[in-house]
Amino acid sequence: MSEAVRGLFDALARRYDLGNDLLSLGLHRAWKQAAAREALRAAQAGRLRALDCACGSGDILLAMARQARGRLDCVLHGLDFSSEMLEVCQQRLDASGAGAQVELVCGDVLNLQYADGSFDAATIGFGIRNVDDPLRGICEMARVVRPGGRVVVLETGQPGNRLWRAVYRLYGRLVMEPLGGIATGQREAYAYLNRTAASFPCGERFMQLMRSATPGSAPAFSAVSGRALMGGIAWLYCGIRAGQEA
Numbered sequence: 001m002s003e004a005v006r007g008l009f010d011a012l013a014r015r016y017d018l019g020n021d022l023l024s025l026g027l028h029r030a031w032k033q034a035a036a037r038e039a040l041r042a043a044q045a046g047r048l049r050a051l052d053c054a055c056g057s058g059d060i061l062l063a064m065a066r067q068a069r070g071r072l073d074c075v076l077h078g079l080d081f082s083s084e085m086l087e088v089c090q091q092r093l094d095a096s097g098a099g100a101q102v103e104l105v106c107g108d109v110l111n112l113q114y115a116d117g118s119f120d121a122a123t124i125g126f127g128i129r130n131v132d133d134p135l136r137g138i139c140e141m142a143r144v145v146r147p148g149g150r151v152v153v154l155e156t157g158q159p160g161n162r163l164w165r166a167v168y169r170l171y172g173r174l175v176m177e178p179l180g181g182i183a184t185g186q187r188e189a190y191a192y193l194n195r196t197a198a199s200f201p202c203g204e205r206f207m208q209l210m211r212s213a214t215p216g217s218a219p220a221f222s223a224v225s226g227r228a229l230m231g232g233i234a235w236l237y238c239g240i241r242a243g244q245e246a
C-alpha cells in the first residue's frame with residue numbers, strides 16, 4: 001500500500017499545489033496557517049523545534065517559518081517519503097528564503113528517525129489518512145514530542161450536516177476528480193484522495209483514536225481537542241503530550 005501511495009505522490013508532486021489551490025478554492029492555505037499557529041503555541045522561551053510529517057510541498061513548514069519570523073528562534077524539520085515532493089518542497093523553501101532554517105528528510109511517518117522528545121511540536125497535514133497505520137503514526141509523532149508539547153493533525157472530514165455532506169460528496173465526485181485529473185494529469189490520484197476522505201474517521205472518532213495512542217505504555221496525550229473547519233470538510237486536532245516537563 002505505502003509503495004503505491006508513494007508512487008502516487010511522486011507522480012503528482014509537480015502539480016500538487018495547483019490541484020490544491022483549484023479544488024479547495026485556496027481554503028487549504030488558511031487551514032494550514034491555523035495548523036501552524038497551533039504548533040507555534042508549543043514554543044518555549046522564544047524557541048520552537050518542530051517536525052512537519054508528510055510535509056509534501058511544504059505549506060505547513062512555510063507557514064510556521066513565516067509566522068515565527070522575527071519573534072521565535074525556529075528550527076524546522078520536514079519529513080516525507082516521496083523524494084519528488086521533497087524536491088518541490090526544497091525549491092519552495094529556497095525561493096521563500098526559509099531554506100536554511102529547515103532540514104528536509106526522506107523518511108516514513110511510521111518509523112521516525114528521531115529520539116524521544118526531540119521536538120516541541122509535530123504536525124501533519126492531510127497526511128495521516130494516507131499512512132498504512134494512522135494510530136502508529138500518531139504514536140510515533142507523540143513519541144518524538146516532549147512532555148507538554150503538541151501533536152497537531154489537519155485532516156479531511158465529512159460534514160455533520162446531511163445536506164452539506166451530500167453537496168460536498170457530489171462536489172468530490174463531479175468536480176474534484178475530473179478537474180483534479182485535468183489540472184494534474186492524475187485523475188486516479190484524485191479518485192483515491194476522494195475515496196479515503198469519504199471514509200476516514202473524523203471528529204470524535206478521530207479524537208478517540210488519538211486518545212488511544214500509547215507510544216510507551218502510558219497514554220500519549222493529557223488532552224485532545226478538535227475543531228471542525230467549514231462545517232467539517234476538514235478538522236484540526238491537537239494533542240498535548242503527557243508526561244513530566246523537564
Ligand SMILES: C[S@@+](CC[C@H](N)C(=O)[O-])C[C@H]1O[C@@H](n2cnc3c(N)ncnc32)[C@H](O)[C@@H]1O
Binds near residue numbers: 002079126
Ligand atoms: C496529501 S499530501 C499532503 C502534503 C502536505 N502535508 C500538505 O498538506 O499539502 C500527503 C503526503 O503524505 C506523504 N506520505 C504518505 N504516507 C507517508 C508515510 N508513511 N511517510 C512519509 N510520508 C508519507 C506523501 O508522500 C504526500 O507528500
